[in-house]
Amino acid sequence: MATGTVQVRFFARYAELAGCETTAVSVAVPATVADVVRQVREAIPGAALLPERPLAAVNMRHVRLDAPVNDGDEVAFLPPVAGG
Amino acid sequence: MTYLTRDPIVVSALIAEVAAPQCGGTCVFLGTVRDAPQDGGVTGIEYSAYEAMAVAELDRLLAEARKRWPETRLAVRHRLGLVPTEEASIGIAAAAPHRTAAFEACRYVIEEAKKRLPIWKKELRADGTALWVDPAGRPAVVGPEGTP
Structure with a gap:
């Protein structure tokens, strides 16, 4: 099975919980955002505190957790947005 | 076009x-930063963003508004960094041949911006504490109108 590398970004409170703003994880591709969430929650101690179903964006577009993730994609985990 | 600024919004x-x-x-x-005396007072809000995505998302939602109200001209600024109480965190201008489209397009942009922009705020309290704001989950940010 092929493996892909995904760039992961954390913002605001999630960056504080994870203790970092960026990381990279390896996932078996084809993968979904939910796979990346699981991987990140296991790999980074602080990230275990992230919700199991966070808001997420792939390559700067809002997506659902069943959205596909490919090698080289950027996955961002977004706390509840509060702009305006 | 830069929609994001760390300076006061100039109407x-x-x-x-x-x-x-x-x-x-x-x-x-x-949209202005408001005090919340019932929560011990808010002196300001620190705004942070996933800036590149916020710009991309604003491009998308302005394109949607321009498609829906084709003759409308739109401008948006969202402030980042510390915004003191009473100052504007977001400013939107919509101009159209007639007022209905101007009102509707302006309303569309603020409603979509609040739902979609990857922007976060940390409320700075008068007692020196700071709290991330979750508009859906924390009573402290529910306004008198009972929304988030």
């Missing part, structure tokens, strides 16, 4: 951006 600049001879109605919306 006259937003209006100048959308002004055009064919426009007979201009609608301006400002």
